[in-house]
Each structure stands twice: as structure tokens, then as C-alpha cells.
Amino acid sequence: MWLAYCFGQKDIDLGAGREIFDYSHRQKEQDVDKELQDGAEQEDTWPSEGAEALARNLLVDGETGESFPAQVPGGEDQTALSLKECLRLLEATCPFGENAEFPADISSITEAVPSESEPPGLQNNLLSPLLTETESPFDLEQQWQDLMSIMEMQAMEVNTSTSEILYNAPPGDPLSTNYSLAPNTPINQNVSLHQASLGGCSQDFSLFSPEVESLPVASSSTLLPLVPSNSTSLNSTFGSTNLAGLFFPAQLNSTANDTAVPELPDPLGGLLDEAMLDEISLMDLAIEEGFNPVQASQLEEEFDSDSGLSLDSSHSPSSLSSSEGSSSSSSSSSSSSSSSSTSSSASSSFSEEGAVGYSSDSETLDLEEAEGAVGYQPEYSKFCRMSYQDPSQLSCLPYLEHVGHNHTYNMAPSALDSADLPPPSALKKGSKDKQADFLDKQMSRDEHRARAMKIPFTNDKIINLPVEEFNELLSKYQLSEAQLSLIRDIRRRGKNKMAAQNCRKRKLDTILNLERDVEDLQRDKARLLREKVEFLRSLRQMKQKVQSLYQEVFGRLRDENGRPYSPSQYALQYAGDGSVLLIPRTLADQQARRQERKPKDRRK
DNA sequence: CACACTTGTCATAGC
DNA sequence: GCGCTATGACAAGTG
Numbered sequence: 001m002w003l004a005y006c007f008g009q010k011d012i013d014l015g016a017g018r019e020i021f022d023y024s025h026r027q028k029e030q031d032v033d034k035e036l037q038d039g040a041e042q043e044d045t046w047p048s049e050g051a052e053a054l055a056r057n058l059l060v061d062g063e064t065g066e067s068f069p070a071q072v073p074g075g076e077d078q079t080a081l082s083l084k085e086c087l088r089l090l091e092a093t094c095p096f097g098e099n100a101e102f103p104a105d106i107s108s109i110t111e112a113v114p115s116e117s118e119p120p121g122l123q124n125n126l127l128s129p130l131l132t133e134t135e136s137p138f139d140l141e142q143q144w145q146d147l148m149s150i151m152e153m154q155a156m157e158v159n160t161s162t163s164e165i166l167y168n169a170p171p172g173d174p175l176s177t178n179y180s181l182a183p184n185t186p187i188n189q190n191v192s193l194h195q196a197s198l199g200g201c202s203q204d205f206s207l208f209s210p211e212v213e214s215l216p217v218a219s220s221s222t223l224l225p226l227v228p229s230n231s232t233s234l235n236s237t238f239g240s241t242n243l244a245g246l247f248f249p250a251q252l253n254s255t256a257n258d259t260a261v262p263e264l265p266d267p268l269g270g271l272l273d274e275a276m277l278d279e280i281s282l283m284d285l286a287i288e289e290g291f292n293p294v295q296a297s298q299l300e301e302e303f304d305s306d307s308g309l310s311l312d313s314s315h316s317p318s319s320l321s322s323s324e325g326s327s328s329s330s331s332s333s334s335s336s337s338s339s340s341s342t343s344s345s346a347s348s349s350f351s352e353e354g355a356v357g358y359s360s361d362s363e364t365l366d367l368e369e370a371e372g373a374v375g376y377q378p379e380y381s382k383f384c385r386m387s388y389q390d391p392s393q394l395s396c397l398p399y400l401e402h403v404g405h406n407h408t409y410n411m412a413p414s415a416l417d418s419a420d421l422p423p424p425s426a427l428k429k430g431s432k433d434k435q436a437d438f439l440d441k442q443m444s445r446d447e448h449r450a451r452a453m454k455i456p457f458t459n460d461k462i463i464n465l466p467v468e469e470f471n472e473l474l475s476k477y478q479l480s481e482a483q484l485s486l487i488r489d490i491r492r493r494g495k496n497k498m499a500a501q502n503c504r505k506r507k508l509d510t511i512l513n514l515e516r517d518v519e520d521l522q523r524d525k526a527r528l529l530r531e532k533v534e535f536l537r538s539l540r541q542m543k544q545k546v547q548s549l550y551q552e553v554f555g556r557l558r559d560e561n562g563r564p565y566s567p568s569q570y571a572l573q574y575a576g577d578g579s580v581l582l583i584p585r586t587l588a589d590q591q592a593r594r595q596e597r598k599p600k601d602r603r604k
Numbered sequence: 605c606a607c608a609c610t611t612g613t614c615a616t617a618g619c
Numbered sequence: 620g621c622g623c624t625a626t627g628a629c630a631a632g633t634g
Contacts, residue, residue: 495623500612504610
């Protein structure tokens with residue numbers, strides 16, 4: 001029964017799987033509406049100096065700083081800038097430091113950032129490149145965060161200790177805050193970034209920092225190739241990356257054409273995609289965090305679990321003890337009824353568990369009943385297999401007292417074994433008839449048949465003797481055909497009986513092992529999910545820092561007239577040699593698209 | 605009496 | 620082909 005219960009849970013299709021995503025989408029829809037309003041209020045304030053800047057386009061050698069007319073069609077120029085300070089800042093603020101084991105390197109970030117050209121004339125927001133990828137309407141990362149938020153809430157209700165640590169993002173946590181942002185919103189509502197972007201995108205550098213503002217900005221500096229002296233970390237991780245693509249969102253404005261501009265694949269999105277497809281089962285966490293099974297199942301109902309077995313139930317005392325208790329009491333009653341049997345010479349060779357011998361014989365009755373099948377010694381601790389242990393232990397488990405059957409087919413036949421004695425209760429009654437009746441009832445059907453047919457040896461021998469000895473035994477007696485047939489039937493049935501017992505025990509043990517495996521796997525899954533959350537959190541922090549550095553660097557750039565460059569027309573690109581170039585966005589977009597095709601080609 | 609459960613038994617497949 | 624084991628299915632017994 002507990003088996004049916006255990007696996008029955010699996011069959012309960014809660015139909016909530018899609019609700020997870022629906023919820024996320026609903027959240028996103030709401031966020032979209034909200035963010036659309038906010039985004040309109042926070043339109044980019046960058047000066048539109050594109051035409052003017054284009055007229056002054058110069059290509060600057062990344063190493064020498066020499067300026068020369070750009071080779072780019074349209075006369076755009078490229079300006080290489082030193083990002084030494086930027087790189088230092090980035091390295092200093094990189095949450096992973098030199099941890100080479102971090103699964104998502106910066107290059108993955110850059111690949112993830114959509115590089116989009118903005119329709120001319122649109123006001124750009126310098127801020128959003130790192131955020132846009134998470135702001136698409138169907139962003140899986142957003143879904144992930146939504147889900148995690150839900151889980152967090154649920155976990156807080158269920159278990160406020162560990163779950164809080166795991167899923168409660170600290171105040172201002174970028175993961176929690178950013179992921180709750182609405183899709184399609186070019187401007188992130190994160191407070192810090194908001195401030196930085198609004199300030200950085202305009203001439204108002206005070207919003208960045210007083211230091212930045214006070215820094216002397218030479219117009220010529222914009223034309224200088226500022227190769228970072230120590231750019232190893234970025235150089236190795238960014239490679240030849242289009243920073244424009246990294247830092248400029250696909251959707252700089254909510255009015256931008258979504259379909260016109262393809263977005264680069266998001267590694268985070270991929271991760272989250274897997275996460276979503278993994279059917280983030282709350283039961284995993286429940287098991288890992290020690291949730292109450294009932295509560296966990298309730299959570300699971302909300303998040304659905306099309307996959308996997310439903311755990312737990314098998315470990316409830318009722319589910320386990322019901323079946324095992326019955327068998328145990330049954331066996332114990334049998335054992336107690338035959339406890340008077342003092343001859344148990346054959347039992348010593350039996351395994352502790354498993355139906356080794358044929359228990360119908362009094363010689364082996366008690367131990368056979370108390371023990372088990374031949375050659376199979378599963379682990380029964382979980383099942384509280386009292387039936388194969390000391391029957392007296394049964395009294396220690398009150399909830400097992402009410403169960404117990406008295407299957408007496410295999411009880412010791414006194415007629416076949418003189419050593420067999422009635423139980424004390426029968427002796428007290430003293431009546432020989434009663435004893436005979438009792439013993440008669442204790443005999444199995446085969447024992448009755450054997451006695452009726454006057455079989456000259458015990459059923460135990462019939463069943464348990466090896467074939468050679470068995471045949472030798474038969475040859476010693478003059479047996480009729482009917483007797484031989486009965487003996488063979490007894491042997492067959494006796495062996496099959498033990499086989500059936502072994503089979504059932506094995507089946508139960510297999511279920512136990514499977515449950516244990518499922519538990520282990522769910523524990524591992526929960527752990528991996530937690531690690532993934534941590535990685536995502538760190539990745540987002542790193543992205544934010546890179547973004548702010550980009551803003552800072554870009555904001556410092558000045559043309560020869562001392563005016564800042566428009567982010568709608570220029571972008572920073574990190575070259576493979578460590579230099580950073582200021583290039584027109586059109587060129588940056590082209591390069592970004594080129595990089596976008598590479599992974600696709602690789603897949604093919 | 606119905607039900608759940610255990611156990612024995614049979615039929616069958618496979619070694 | 621025989622003997623044995625494993626296992627699903629069924630029936631009987633029990634509480």
C-alpha cells in the first residue's frame with residue numbers, strides 16, 4: 001500500500017508546471033507596463049551630437065595614439081582610449097578576483113550582450129547594456145528570478161533558517177533588484193545604476209563621482225590610444241570584444257523596433273533556460289532544507305513536478321510499518337506458536353535474513369521464520385523488519401501490535417517431528433485433543449498431505465536437501481508413484497515459497513534503494529541550484545561593475561572641442577590587444593553581428 | 605461484510 | 620530436458 005502511495009504521488013499531475021512561467025510572464029507584463037512609464041521618464045539626456053561628431057571622426061591607432069582618417073565608410077573615426085584606470089577598477093571590483101573556476105567568464109558576458117544599432121536620432125541611454133539582456137519580455141533569467149522569489153517566499157514560510165540564507169537576497173542585491181525589473185525597459189531601475197547612468201550619460205559627472213568630475217579632461221586625450229598597462233585580466237577574458245555591443249542595449253528605447261534587431265544569445269539565458277527545463281522542483285529544496293514533507297509537497301504543487309518520483313512518503317512510519325508490521329507480526333506469531341521447538345540445528349546455516357529454509361519443518365521453524373531467504377540479505381533497517389529479527393522486539397513497537405496474521409501453512413507438524421511441542425498456552429489447557437488440534441492447524445497443507453500419504457521423511461528434507469541427497473533419500477524407501485509425485489510437489493512448492501519470499505523482499509529492497517537514490521539526486525540537484533543562483537548573482541554584480549566602468553570611461557571622453565561623445569553614435573570597443581577604441585556604433589554593431597554568427601556556425 | 609494486507613501457490617520465463 | 624530461480628498473478632487467510 002505504501003508503495004502505491006509512494007508512487008501514486010508521482011501520478012498526480014498538478015498541472016502547475018506552466019504556471020511557473022505564467023507567473024513569471026504575468027510579473028513581467030506588469031513590470032513592462034511599469035517600466036514603460038519609468039523608461040519614458042528617464043529618457044536619455046545625452047546630447048545629440050552625432051552629426052558634429054561624425055564630421056570629426058578620426059581613427060586613432062590603439063598603440064601609438066596617432067590619429068588618422070578612419071577607413072570606415074561614412075568617414076567615421078575611431079578613437080582609442082586608455083582604460084587603464086577602468087581596468088584597474090574592474091579588476092579590483094571583480095567579485096571573483098582571480099578565481100579561474102568561475103564558470104562564466106567575462107567573455108561570456110560580452111557575448112551575451114546584445115549589440116544593436118540604434119535608429120539614428122534616438123536618444124541613447126548609456127546605462128543599459130548589461131541589463132537589456134535580462135529585460136526581454138521572455139527573459140529566462142527574469143523567470144528564474146521570479147521563481148526564486150517565489151521559492152524564497154515559500155521557503156520563508158516553511159523554513160526560515162536555511163532558506164533565508166540561501167535565497168534572501170541582501171538589500172540592494174543586484175540579482176534580486178535587477179531581475180525584478182521589467183522587460184523592455186531600457187533604463188534599469190536599480191538605484192545605483194540609475195544614478196550612475198543618468199549622470200554619466202550626460203555631462204553631469206557629479207553623479208558619477210566628484211573625482212571623475214574634477215579630473216582634467218584634455219580634448220586631445222580622446223584621440224590618444226590609452227592602452228592599459230595591466231590589462232591581462234580583461235584582455236584574456238574579453239578578447240576582441242565589442243564593448244559597444246556590451247554596453248549598449250538592443251533596446252535603447254522602448255519605442256525601438258524589437259524585431260529589427262536580433263539579440264545576441266545570452267549565456268545566462270541559456271543557463272536559466274536549462275534551469276527552467278530542469279523543472280526547478282521545490283521538493284528538491286524541501287528535501288535539502290529539511291522541509292516538512294507536507295509543506296514541501298504543497299510547495300511542489302505550486303511549482304509542479306512532472307519529473308521525478310515523489311519522495312518521502314515511504315519513510316513515514318505508517319507507510320512502512322503497515323506492510324512490514326503485518327508481515328512481522330505474522331511471522332512473530334508463527335514463531336511464538338512454535339517457540340517450543342528447541343531443535344534448530346539446521347538453522348545455523350541460514351542467513352540472517354531471507355527465506356532460507358522451508359519453515360514447515362519444526363527443526364528449522366523458529367529460525368527460519370525469524371530469518372529469511374537464502375542468499376539474499378538486503379538491508380532491512382529502514383523497513384523495521386521485525387519479522388526477521390527477534391519477535392520479542394515487536395512488543396517495543398506498539399503500533400505494530402495490532403497487525404499480524406497467522407498463516408500457519410508452514411507451521412511445524414508434530415506428526416513429522418517428534419521434537420515439535422505445542423506452545424505453552426496449549427500445554428496449560430492440557431487436553432491432548434486440543435494439542436492435536438492445535439498442531440494439526442499448525443501444519444501446512446503439504447505437511448498434511450505428506451502425513452496423509454505417510455511420507456517417511458520431513459518436508460524440510462524434501463525441500464532443502466540437494467538434488468543428489470534428495471534422490472539418494474528417495475532411493476532408500478520404497479515409495480509409490482503417488483508418494484513420489486507428492487514429494488516432488490512438496491519440494492517444488494517449498495522452493496517456490498522461499499523464492500517468493502525472497503522475491504518480495506528483494507522488491508522492497510529495490511524500492512528502498514531507489515528512494516535513497518532519488519533522495520541523493522534531489523539533494524545534489526538542490527545544491528547545484530543553489531550554486532547556480534550564487535553564480536548568477538556574482539555574474540550580475542560583475543556586469544554591473546563593468547557597466548559602470550564603461551559609463552565612467554565613456555563619459556570622460558571628449559572630442560577636440562571638449563564635448564562628450566554621443567553614446568548613440570559612438571561606442572567603446574575592447575580590442576584583442578588590450579586597447580580600447582572609440583568607434584562608431586554602426587561599425588560596432590557590424591562586429592557584434594559578426595560575433596553573433598560565430599556561435600551559431602559552431603552549432604551547425 | 606468489505607477491505608487491506610500477507611502469504612502460499614501456480615504458471616511461466618530464463619539460466 | 621531437467622532442475623532451479625525469479626516473478627507476476629491469483630487465491631486464501633487474517634485482522
